[in-house]
Amino acid sequence: MTSTSISAEGWHTRAVPHPDHDALTFQPTIDNLLFTHRFSAMCAEGFVMALFLPDIAVDSDGNVLKVQPQDLVILAALVKDVARLPDGGPFNGVWCLSSTYTCQARDHLNVKTPEGTLKQSGVYAWSPRNTALAAPTAGYEHLPASLHELVGYAWEAYAGGSREKKPSPLVDVITSLAP
Template sequence: MPPSSGRIVRLCLSPSLPPAKSAHSVCYYAKLAFVRPLFFAFTAFIGAYFLFFRSPSFRSSSTNRFGEDYFAMSLPSAKGWHARAHMHPSSATFVPSRGKLVFAVLLNAPADPEGFTVALFRPDVAVDARGRILQVQPDDFAALADLAEQVNRLPETGSFMTAWRVAHDRTDQPIDRLFVPVPGGKEIKQTSVQGWHPEKKKLKTPVADYTELPAVLHKLLGDIKEARTDYQRGQEENKDLIDQIKALVQFE
């Protein structure tokens, strides 16, 4: 009577009892039946790896996507900073200066073509869209300053106003213009985002290895927009101050 399949496996895999001569052929085919599917599966995996996972397009897109997702989780956050800030005790004597400027953000939009969003000055001052002079909490100030410094290290886009263009169906999107002084010099670098959206990040035109808006730029603008809370055009509380800040960054 031929041996059962369970007996064949035990016989062939036994570490102590070698199979009888009559069982050699049975063991051979049993091992072949066991190994062959593993061999073909391994070969298929290697082929798929080199054809798909190692392709330049996959490496570029996946590295960008997964790397940005991980990077976004490690970014400093200043969410809620505007609500935590309060009127600055030295607002009556505050004078904006380029030497203390951390960054300023202007807005070009159909409804507000020469808009102003916010400016940050050392050691703890923020001027919001209404022209109010606020004292920012230390942790929030440090987070905003850190994000702005990281944005300044992003690659050039080659576009007018160094614009990162988020893909939209409509073209008349607002442009947020970020101005950050370059350390050790008088230059102020401009980085713009056309069509910032809390959820949409895909770029209309890729920049270097980026197919989506960089996480640090998306995060910074999201936090900054809190400065436009309760803002209504034409009802600024200190328009002269806003004009002075605009002159600091638009000095050409």
């Protein structure tokens, strides 16, 4: 899946419960937030994950995880690359992939820019195997590799097959930081 020579595939499996934080003690702030990923679909919407410096991920179930250093380097580099991309479209910067079906899910990202602000981006109809855009966008005919990879890696943090998740106060705090 990766366009880089090294991959973060499996990062969520390698991540371990954070030794210093859990869902009750971790206090997320906008200052240490690198990115968030949410989705919306016809039948549901939800939180996928968030990544924080120095080494913390919060997955869809609200688990606070320590990300392995080699995975954090890759994920942080992808966030940086996505922050530099042009907007994908008029609706919160969403890039629209070509799809034979309508009413596809939308992936919503908030990525930290070099200036320290959050930039919204996203993908409509993301698929692990399709990168063709519905129409040329900002000079691209295919979804930029960094955005495709970041969304794919983020989905690794979505535990289980059900889109109905139990409420998590920690996830509520994170989504209030990056709505």
